[in-house]
Amino acid sequence: MKPTVIESPNEKKIADSQSTVREAAYSGFKTAAISGAIAAVPTLVGCRVIPWAKANLNYTAQALIISAASVAGFFITADKTILQNARGNSMGKYDKST
16 A cells, blocks of 8 residues: 655745755855965965065955955855746746747
């Protein structure tokens, strides 16, 4: 005898939202890693070469500059990915031509 399980109408929406969040986190992490590496090079070189930066930017300031670039890259990319997937889901839902 097969168990009788009735699927909730919201399960498709929940699965779509979970995959969207997972995809957004993955793409945000990739962008954060790239932007952190890109921001680290000029920051560290500038703190060794430019006299003002050498005198005024300690290790904490350098770390804050690099991490700010990484965090901004993560949130911007994650937001764009979530909005893009939401737009695709709503267009697919309301498109009557298919």
